[in-house]
Amino acid sequence: MSTHKIYPKKLMFMRNRFFQMIAAIGLVYIMSQFFRTANGVIAKDLTLEFKLSADSLGVLTGAFFLSFAIVQIPIGVLFDRFGPRIVMPVILLFAILGSLFFGFAENFSSLIVARLMMGVGVAPILMGALFLFGRWVSAEEYSTWMGRMIAIGGVGALLSASPLAFIADSYGWRYAFIGTAIITAVGGLFIWICVRDYPPNLSDKNFYKLVHQGSKETLWQNICGIKDLAKIKNLWQILAMAFVSYPVTITILGLWGAPWLIDIYGITRVEAGNILLLMAIALIISSVLIGPVEKKLNNRKWLVISCSCGIGMSLCILAILPKPPLGFAIGILIFIGFASAYNIIIAGHGRSLFPDQLAGRGMSLIGIALMGGPFIMQSLTGLIISSFEGDNSIMLSGEPYRAAFGFLAVCIIIASIFYSRIPDARPSEGFGRTKIN
Secondary structure, eight states: OOSSOOOHHHHHHHHHHHHHHHHHHHHHHHHHHHHHHHHHHTHHHHHHHHTOOHHHHHHHHHHHHHHHHHTHHHHHHHHHHHOHHHHHHHHHHHHHHHHHHHHTOOSHHHHHHHHHHHHHHHHHHHHHHHHHHHHHSOHHHHHHHHHHHHHHHHHHHHHTTHHHHHHHHHTOHHHHHHHHHHHHHHHHHHHHHHOOSSOTTSOHHHHHHHHHSSSOOOHHHHHHGGGGGGGSTTHHHHHHHHHHHHHHHHHIIIIIHHHHHHHHHOOOHHHHHHHHHHHHHHHHHHHHHHHHHHHHHTOSHHHHHHHHHHHHHHHHHHHHOSSOOHHHHHHHHHHHHHHTTHHHHHHHHHHHHSOGGGHHHHHHHHHHHHHHHHHHHHHHHHHHHHTTTTOHHHHHHTHHHHHHHHHHHHHHHHHHHHHTTSOOOOGGGOSOOOOOO
C-alpha cells in the first residue's frame, strides 16, 4: 500500500484507516450512482406527471452530468490545494439539498435545478477516491482499487433498478429521493471522520517535497497549472475515449433501456427494472475483475479497444434488428454491462500521463469527459427519439430506439479508432512519468 518502510503496527493502522476510507466514500458513491441511473426506471412517471417530451427527459437526466462535469476542474484545483477530506463533505451539501428538492419538485424547472445540484454535490466523490488511491496504493494496484470502488458504487445502480421500481409503485418515486438525501448526509459525516489525505507515514509537507521537489504550491499556482495539461501528449485521444465509454453505457442503463424494453416488449416497469438489474450486476462483476486482468496482461490499450469494439458491435445489432427475441436482447444488455468496466482502464491510462503535481487537475479533466459525455449523449439521443414522437405505432415499432442505438454505436467506433493511434501505458511502468517543460 505504501513504498515506505514502516513497522507492522503502523501498517495495520494504515490498512484499517484505508478500509474505513473506502467504506465512507463507498456509501456516498452508492448514492451518486443511484442519482445517475434513477431516471430510467421512473421515466414514465416523470413524463406523465410533468408532461415531458423525450428530448426534455434527455436534458433533465443529462443535467446531472452537465453540472458534474463543469465543476471537475475547480474541484481538481481544490483537491490539489486543500485535499479531499475537506472538499468532499462540504460540496456534498449540494447533493443532499438537491435530492430533497427533487423529491418535492412541482415543475420541470425545479427538477432541472435539483438534478444540477445533485451533480455538483457528488462530483468530488469518485475523483476524490481516485486522487486518494494515487497516494495510498501502488500504480499496479490502482485500477484494481478503482474497480472495487466502481463495484461498490454499482450497488446504487442496483437500487435504482427493480428496488426503485417497487418503491415507486408502492409509495411513489418522491419518497425514494427523500430517503437518499438522509443516507447521503450520513455518508458525508463518515467521510469527514474517516478520510485522511495522506498515509500516516507521509505528512503534508513531506508529500509536497516528494512530488514537487519543493514547497506546496499557492492557490494561484494551482489555478495557473491547469494550462500545463494542454502540453501533455496523447491526452486528447484519452479524452475522446473517455467521452463515450461510460456515457454510452449510462445512456442505456440510466435512461433509455427501461422505456425501450417496456415499449417494445410490453413488459412491466418492475420486469424492465429486473433486466437492468442484471446489466448492473454484470458491470459490478467486471469492475472487480478488470483490474487484476489489466495487471496480469500488463496492458491497457488493447483491453480498452477489445471492450469498446464489443460494445459497438452489440449496439449495431440492436440498431439493425427491429425486435430481437427478448432473451437475446437481455443477453446483449448483460454483455454491454460486463464490457463497460473498461472506463476504469481509461482512467488509469489517463493517470499515467499526468505528473504527480497535476494529478488532481488531470484526473478532473478525465472526469469532465466521463461525466460531460452523458449530458451530450442523453440530450442528443433524446432529440433523436423525440423526432419520432407523435406517431405511437412508430414508437412501438422501436425505430426511434434503433436510431439512438445506431448513433451510440457510431460514436464508440469513431472514438475507438482515434484512441487506437496512441501508445500503450503499461501498469508496471507506474504513474507520473510525464515531464512538463
